[in-house]
Amino acid sequence: MSAPEVVVFLRPGCHLCADALDDLDALRAQEPFTVRTVDIERDDRLHARYLERIPVIAVAGEELCDFAVDSERVLTAVRDLRERLATASGGARAAAASRPAATPAPAAAAVTARPPERRLEAVPPEPAVPAVAPRRIVAQPMSTLDATPAAALDPDEPAADPVPEVRLGVGQAERLSRYLQVLTQARKMGRATMSSQELSAHTHVNSTQIRRDLSGFGRFGKRGVGYDVEELVTKIRGILHTSQHVGIVLLGAGHLGRAIAGSDVFGDHGFEIVAVLDNDPAKIGTPIGDLPIGDVRHLGEVVREHEVVVGVIASPAKAAQGLADELVEAGVQIIFNYSGSLLRTPAEVTVHTSSPAVDLLHALYYYLA
Numbered sequence: 001m002s003a004p005e006v007v008v009f010l011r012p013g014c015h016l017c018a019d020a021l022d023d024l025d026a027l028r029a030q031e032p033f034t035v036r037t038v039d040i041e042r043d044d045r046l047h048a049r050y051l052e053r054i055p056v057i058a059v060a061g062e063e064l065c066d067f068a069v070d071s072e073r074v075l076t077a078v079r080d081l082r083e084r085l086a087t088a089s090g091g092a093r094a095a096a097a098s099r100p101a102a103t104p105a106p107a108a109a110a111v112t113a114r115p116p117e118r119r120l121e122a123v124p125p126e127p128a129v130p131a132v133a134p135r136r137i138v139a140q141p142m143s144t145l146d147a148t149p150a151a152a153l154d155p156d157e158p159a160a161d162p163v164p165e166v167r168l169g170v171g172q173a174e175r176l177s178r179y180l181q182v183l184t185q186a187r188k189m190g191r192a193t194m195s196s197q198e199l200s201a202h203t204h205v206n207s208t209q210i211r212r213d214l215s216g217f218g219r220f221g222k223r224g225v226g227y228d229v230e231e232l233v234t235k236i237r238g239i240l241h242t243s244q245h246v247g248i249v250l251l252g253a254g255h256l257g258r259a260i261a262g263s264d265v266f267g268d269h270g271f272e273i274v275a276v277l278d279n280d281p282a283k284i285g286t287p288i289g290d291l292p293i294g295d296v297r298h299l300g301e302v303v304r305e306h307e308v309v310v311g312v313i314a315s316p317a318k319a320a321q322g323l324a325d326e327l328v329e330a331g332v333q334i335i336f337n338y339s340g341s342l343l344r345t346p347a348e349v350t351v352h353t354s355s356p357a358v359d360l361l362h363a364l365y366y367y368l369a
C-alpha cells in the first residue's frame with residue numbers, strides 16, 4: 001500500500017510556503033505521509049488559480065487549507081486517505097484473488113469511490129516535480145527565480161542584493177510603491193522599525209497582503225518588532241529597480257515647477273531632476289533649486305545628454321500636448337503630467353496624470369454614497 005500523499009501548491013521563494021513545508025515536516029512525526037510540491041509558476045492555470053492563496057495544501061484532490069497548514073485538517077485527511085488506500089488495496093487483492101488471471105487488477109480505483117467536497121478540477125499531472133520528502137524539497141533548488149541569497153532568509157541578517165529577478169504584477173508593483181513611499185517617509189521621521197499593521201494602516205493594504213507581497217523576496221521583520229525600515233526601503237527599491245539612477249526633465253518653472261524642484265518629492269526615491277526647462281526668456285538662466293533654468297528649445301539635446309527617462313510636465317494645459325510630443329520625439333517613454341490636459345501619446349508611452357482631486361473624489365464617494 002502506498003503512503004498518503006500531501007500536495008503543496010507553492011511558488012519558489014515564497015516563505016509562507018517554506019514555513020508550510022516545515023510544518024508538514026513536523027506533522028510527519030505524528031502520521032507518516034509523503035509530500036509532493038507543485039510549482040504554480042510552471043502552469044498558467046495553477047498560477048491564476050493559486051497565486052493569491054499559496055501555499056495551498058491538498059490531500060486526495062481536496063484543498064484543505066491555504067496560507068498556512070491547518071494541522072488538524074491535514075492529519076484527519078491523511079488518516080482518512082490511509083484507511084481508503086488500505087481498503088482499496090485489500091479490495092483489490094480480494095478482487096484479484098477471485099478474478100480470472102487474465103483480467104488486470106483495477107489498481108487504486110476505489111480511492112476515488114468517495115468524492116471529496118472540493119476536488120481540484122483538471123489539475124494536470126506534474127511529471128517534472130517528483131514526490132520527495134519535505135527536507136529534500138527545501139534543499140533542492142526550487143527554480144531559477146529563487147535567487148534570494150541564503151543570508152536574506154535570516155531575519156537577523158540585512159537583506160542583501162541581488163534581488164530575485166521576478167516580473168511583478170501591476171497590482172504588486174503598485175502596492176510595493178505605496179509601501180516604499182510610507183517607509184521612506186517613516187525613515188525621514190527617524191523611525192527605525194514599522195509593524196505590518198502600521199504599514200497596513202498607512203497604505204490601506206491589509207497586513208496579510210503585505211506579508212504575501214514581501215514573502216517572495218526574503219524574510220523580513222521580527223515578531224513583535226516589525227520591519228526594519230532601512231532594510232525594507234533598500235530591498236523594495238532594488239525590487240522596483242529604483243536603486244539605479246533615474247534622470248528627470250522638468251518642463252515649466254512656474255509655481256509648481258519651483259515647488260517640485262525645491263522639494264524631495266522625487267529625490268527621496270532616487271530620481272534626479274537633471275534639468276528644468278521653460279520658454280519664458282525672463283526665467284531662462286535664472287536659478288531654480290541647484291540648477292539654472294534652461295531653454296525648452298534644447299529639450300531633445302537635454303534628454304539625450306542626460307539619458308532622461310521621465311519627463312515631468314508642469315506647464316499650463318495648453319502647452320502640455322506640444323511638450324509631450326517633443327518628449328516622445330526625444331525618446332522619453334514615461335511622462336508625468338501635472339497639467340490637466342488629456343495627452344495623446346503612442347501606446348508604448350506611459351502617461352501618469354497627477355491630480356489631487358482624484359483621491360478626494362474617491363474618498364468623497366464613500367462619504368456621500
Ligand SMILES: NC(=O)c1ccc[n+]([C@@H]2O[C@H](COP(=O)([O-])OP(=O)(O)OC[C@H]3O[C@@H](n4cnc5c(N)ncnc54)[C@H](O)[C@@H]3O)[C@@H](O)[C@H]2O)c1
Pocket residue numbers: 251252253254255256257277278279280283296313314315316317319323338339340354355356
Ligand atoms: N496636479 C497638481 O497637483 C497640480 C497642482 C498645481 C498646478 N497644477 C497644474 O500644473 C501646471 C503648472 O501650474 P503653475 O501654477 O506652476 O503655473 P505657472 O503659470 O506658475 O507656471 C507655468 C510655467 O510653465 C511655463 N511654460 C508655459 N509654456 C511652456 C512651454 N511650452 N514650455 C515650457 N514651459 C512653458 C511658463 O513660462 C511658466 O513658467 C498647470 O497646468 C496647473 O494646472 C497641477
